[in-house]
Amino acid sequence: MPVRLLSDVVANRIAAGEVVERPASVVKELAENALDAGASRIEIVLDGGGARLIRVVDNGSGMDAEDLALAVERFATSKITSDEDLSGVATMGFRGEALPSIGAVARLSIETRTDRAAHGWRLVVEGGAKSAPEPAALPKGTRIEVRDLFFATPARAKFLKSERAEGQAAADVVRRLALASPTVDWTLVVEDRTLRFPAVAGDDAGRTERLAQVLGSETAGAVVAVDAARERAGVAGHVGLGHLSRATSVAIHLSVNGRPVRDRLLVGALKAAYQDVMPRDRWPVAALDIRVPAGEVDVNVHPTKAEVRFRDPGLIRGLLISTVRAALSEQGAQPYAAGGAEIARFAARAPFPHGAAHRPAPQPRPATRWSGGGGGGFAAPAQAAFAPELIDLAPAANVATSEAADDGALDRPLGAAKAHLHGTYVLAETRDGVVLVDAHAAHERLTYEELKRLRARSGVPRQELLVPDVVELEPADAERVIAVSDELLALGLSVEAFGPGAVLVRATPAPLGPCDAVALVRDLAETLAEGAAESAPFARRLDLILATVACHGSVRAGRRLKPDEMNALLRAIEAEPAASTCNHGRPTFVTLSATDLEKLFGRR
Structure with a gap:
């Protein structure tokens, strides 16, 4: 075929493949635009996990008719003017690809008004076809609706996950943005569920309050504030104490100059800072913002701006490690700051050690008799x-x-x-x-292998609890656990929904004996939140869950x-x-x- 120029529609749809991966990508791009517009209040509504509808409403500066018409053109932006500006990008967005990319694969409508205008303007883009701006009535700010995502590229729609999974991914985006911008009021409505993060002050007390909003007051009570600088860089935020760990890296929230990122250098440095106080298979809790001059970091290395490159990565790594280690050293060994209900549960277990039992007087049962899994020829008497x-x-x-x-x-x-x-x-x-x-x-290994054998034969037997345990979780975490309740039942763990953000445990795997059902379910929720279990084949997913169960059934x-x-x-x-x-x-x-x-x- 001869060489030819691609049409604008095809070019925009190719760009959309980089920028618009899933509904959460659209939420991220539109929310970042709202932040760049100076919004102090952002409301996001999803339907069908975002596949049917994504609505983002903000009270930012808005646009006039001329700017609105240009905003949906590719490479049109108000945030940079020359290539020199790329060496010091101080805004969340700058590429000018988000709106035209979204309009190329969905039905996009934009309503916007500046505080100086008598009325607002409305523009529609459907599958790349643009309308002219026309008058619209609305308050100051911008209202964007994205309907029927990927209707123009149906092959892309086949790669979307379940509505629940897509909604949870969007919620994760909002949580990260909310931690990075505490002075903004955030609201996310997914179907009939609402996630709200009211605006707080931008000082340390405000960041602590926002941390409690996003990660829960229980977690926020076991963190320490950090604020340090070295040469041209600084780091501020909160890190969890050594005993506060997670099964995955899901509770690590990092940003650079207020931009949420998933950077391997930063995660690796954080992991290294905890290497003397945390097991290698556990992950810390952290919400940190790295502050560097705009010219010291390149944000133009990834299509979705999820990764950055530092001019002096050694400086950033050293600052992060030394700051976190110093904060942990100053605190020393600290008890977990549990709420009243948690303290009561621990007191009821006395005199048993932590995690030894999940109720005060467990019923006696025969000891588990390990017969071995074949090979070796040494069976336990x-x-x-x-x-x-x-x-x-x-x-x-x-x-x-x-x-x-x-x-x-x-x-x-x-x-x-x-x-x-x-x-x-x-x-x-x-x-x-x-x-x-x-x-x-x-x-732990023996328990894991024995549970696998039991599962393969007839399922893991259950031990009913005399008094069911109620486990308080984030709403999204509770939904993940309930979504796999049938699989958990085959592993001997009986759970059911108990209102928003709570799970009721009725039975635990009998081979484990008395165990801490609350800690078990929380670790399972963290494993599921990482996404590995969701995307794995069925058999592998069961093994991932079973490994967490086995850990809680092992001698401490x-x-x-x-x-x-x-x-x-x-x-x-x-x-x-x-x-x-x-x-x-x-x-x-x-x-x-x-x-x-x-x-x-x-x-x-």
């Missing part, structure tokens, strides 16, 4: 079953020792248990050395183990081929041969 429920040994010493070891066990790969160290590690002796086992990590650090329990755990590890690592890839045990010990003490 029935009389020495390893029970996941708490057993109060009330030891007088910090280390519980086994008086006598079965001489035959010394010839087994993991030997015979000799001591329980610091309530976490099992020390075992073999014929040719010693073995140190992380009891929780090992039991600090729990005292009897000698028979420790030996049963060792035998179960030997019988499970996958037990050399936990579900997260960490080793479950390490071995030291007699030769290794001799080298450590200079005997060789």
